[in-house]
Every structure is written in structure tokens, then in C-alpha cells.
Amino acid sequence: xxxxxxxxxxxxxxxxxxxxxxxxxxxxxxxxxxxxxxxxxxxxxxxxxxxxxxxxxxxxxxxxxxxxxxxxxxxxxxxxxxxxxxxxxxxxxxxxxxxxxxxxxxxxxxxxxxxxxxxxxxxxxxxxxxxxxxxxxxxxxxxxxxxxxxxxxxxxxxxxxxxxxxxxxxxxxxxxxxxxxxxxxxxxxxxxxxxxxxxxxxxxxxxxxxxxxxxxxxxxxxxxxxxxxxxxxxxxxxxxxxxxxxxxxxxxxxxxxxxxxxxxxxxxxxxxxxxxxxxxxxxxxxxxxxxxxxxxxxxxxxxxxxxxxxxxxxxxxxxxxxxxxxxxxxxxxxxxxxxx
Numbered sequence: 001x002x003x004x005x006x007x008x009x010x011x012x013x014x015x016x017x018x019x020x021x022x023x024x025x026x027x028x029x030x031x032x033x034x035x036x037x038x039x040x041x042x043x044x045x046x047x048x049x050x051x052x053x054x055x056x057x058x059x060x061x062x063x064x065x066x067x068x069x070x071x072x073x074x075x076x077x078x079x080x081x082x083x084x085x086x087x088x089x090x091x092x093x094x095x096x097x098x099x100x101x102x103x104x105x106x107x108x109x110x111x112x113x114x115x116x117x118x119x120x121x122x123x124x125x126x127x128x129x130x131x132x133x134x135x136x137x138x139x140x141x142x143x144x145x146x147x148x149x150x151x152x153x154x155x156x157x158x159x160x161x162x163x164x165x166x167x168x169x170x171x172x173x174x175x176x177x178x179x180x181x182x183x184x185x186x187x188x189x190x191x192x193x194x195x196x197x198x199x200x201x202x203x204x205x206x207x208x209x210x211x212x213x214x215x216x217x218x219x220x221x222x223x224x225x226x227x228x229x230x231x232x233x234x235x236x237x238x239x240x241x242x243x244x245x246x247x248x249x250x251x252x253x254x255x256x257x258x259x260x261x262x263x264x265x266x267x268x269x270x271x272x273x274x275x276x277x278x279x280x281x282x283x284x285x286x287x288x289x290x291x292x293x294x295x296x297x298x299x300x301x302x303x304x305x306x307x308x309x310x311x312x313x314x315x316x317x318x319x320x321x322x323x324x325x326x327x328x329x330x331x332x333x334x335x336x337x338x339x340x
């Protein structure tokens with residue numbers, strides 16, 4: 001639940017400058033991925049608990065009524081697309097199974113509806129394979145965009161005018177927002193809330209939803225932690241988890257070897273063989289990733305960001321950040337994690 005004190009404080013801070021209600025339409029269809037719907041909807045509903053009437057959400061489908069997701073869950077009493085006659089501030093197209101999505105776009109007229117309504121919409125977005133509906137409507141022509149990494153190649157081949165990026169978790173190009181697979185819709189929606197209502201509101205929502213960290217659009221669809229754990233033995237999986245929980249501690253090869261009950265030489269060999277990275281390189285990347293999150297979530301000076309991420313000095317932090325992210329911490333923060 002939302003902390004009532006925090007909610008009251010945010011509401012009071014916005015009282016002097018009332019926020020106009022933004023009408024958000026989330027388009028669904030039979031066969032939709034439920035997380036594509038639930039993640040944005042949850043973030044937006046929490047925003048309105050902090051800032052009353054910040055958003056008004058309409059769940060709409062081609063014919064209205066109940067919609068069955070690809071997981072068997074039913075979204076009840078959706079509104080028909082043709083009955084959505086009030087102005088739309090933000091249009092979000094959800095994704096789902098390919099046959100169902102194709103049917104919705106072509107046979108049920110979702111593509112044509114999006115093409116018709118999008119020009120008058122302030123912000124157009126998609127979650128996962130919902131990008132195909134935007135592409136069918138011509139919205140992605142000449143624009144950078146993304147979708148689930150398993151569908152990026154197909155999207156590019158079907159719609160060659162689109163500039164499909166296969167790595168970012170979401171891409172913002174002016175008023176066009178596209179996100180990658182399923183849960184990244186939450187990252188994108190939190191970024192939208194931050195743009196609309198301010199970063200503090202987005203951070204409180206993330207905390208309320210138990211989000212481990214807010215990710216920037218430049219973050220990769222491929223989790224480094226999961227990638228490292230995928231082929232690792234339980235011993236190395238546990239060590240990776242311990243590293244992620246102790247980034248400010250002593251993570252030297254000697255300390256990690258002691259933790260794993262191995263010699264430094266054997267640890268280095270085993271870690272590299274099982275995770276594809278040396279222990280030192282993995283620790284540096286993990287610390288940079290954590291620092292990137294802090295740059296977006298806080299207004300801390302670089303001295304604190306670097307120390308809270310386990311770096312011994314600001315210089316060491318800046319050098320490592322530049323190598324890993326290809327930009328300075330300042331530019332990463334000013335661009336809100338977008339590719340520089």
C-alpha cells in the first residue's frame with residue numbers, strides 16, 4: 001500500500017500548481033500478455049494515489065467487453081475502441097502472442113484505429129510486441145524504436161523503414177516511447193511518470209511496487225546477473241548473488257576466493273569459465289550498473305554515488321563508467337539514461 005504520509009506530502013506539494021488529468025488509453029486484445037497491461041496500469045494507478053487525478057486510465061479493446069489474456073486471465077469490461085471519443089493524452093499499445101496480435105492489427109482494425117488517433121495524441125507508446133501495431137500504423141517510420149529482443153529482427157524485416165534497436169529496454173524519441181519485453185513496460189511507464197510528475201513521484205511508486213532499481217533506457221535487455229548465473233554452478237550462482245548484495249564491500253579476487261572456499265587462481269578460472277567474465281570485470285560492471293541507477297534515482301553528487309557503488313575514488317568511478325557506458329556520469333544523468 002502507499003504510505004499515507006508520503007502520499008499526503010506529495011499531494012500537498014502539488015496543491016499550489018494543480019496537475020491536469022491525463023487520459024491514458026491502454027489497448028488490449030484477446031491473447032494479450034497480462035504483464036504488458038498490469039505493469040503500466042499499476043504504475044499509473046499508484047501515481048494517482050500520490051497525485052489525485054493525475055491519470056485517468058481506459059482499458060480498451062477492439063470490440064469491448066471481456067478480454068482473455070495469453071495466460072488465461074480475463075480483463076473484464078474493457079471499452080470498445082470506437083467508444084473512446086474523448087481526447088487521449090497517452091496511447092499505450094500492449095503486446096501478446098503473434099497470431100492474436102496479427103488478428104487484432106489487421107482483422108480487428110487496431111492498426112487503422114491507432115493510425116487514425118495517433119496524430120492527435122501527445123504521447124504514443126508500446127510495450128513488447130505492441131510495437132508491431134505502431135509500425136503497421138506507420139508511426140515507426142524513420143524513428144528509433146525497440147521491442148522484445150526475440151522479435152526485433154522480425155520487426156525490422158517487416159517494417160524496414162523503422163530503426164529497430166535490439167538492446168535498450170526502452171527507447172524514447174520525442175513523443176514516441178517503445179519498450180522491450182514485458183516487465184520493461186514498467187520501466188518505461190515509471191520514466192513517463194517521472195517526465196510528467198517528477199522523479200520523486202516515480203521513485204516512490206517504484207519503492208511501493210518493490211522495484212529493485214529504476215533502469216534507464218540505455219540499460220540492456222539482457223540482465224548481466226542472469227547471464228552470469230545462467231551457466232554457472234550453484235557455488236558461482238551464490239557468489240554472483242553475494243557480489244550484487246555487497247557492492248560496497250571488499251570484492252577483491254582474494255576476498256571472493258575466501259568466500260567461495262577456493263584459491264584465487266582457481267576462482268578466477270572457474271568464474272571466467274562459468275560466467276564468461278573475470279571476477280574483477282564482473283564486479284566493475286556491477287558497480288557501474290548500480291551507479292547508473294543512483295544517478296537516475298537521486299541527486300547525489302558523484303562523490304556519494306561513487307562511494308555508495310563501491311568505488312574507491314571519483315576518478316576511478318568516472319573512468320570505469322566511461323569504459324562501460326561510453327559517456328560521462330554527467331551526460332548519463334542529464335540525458336536520463338538515454339543513449340548519448
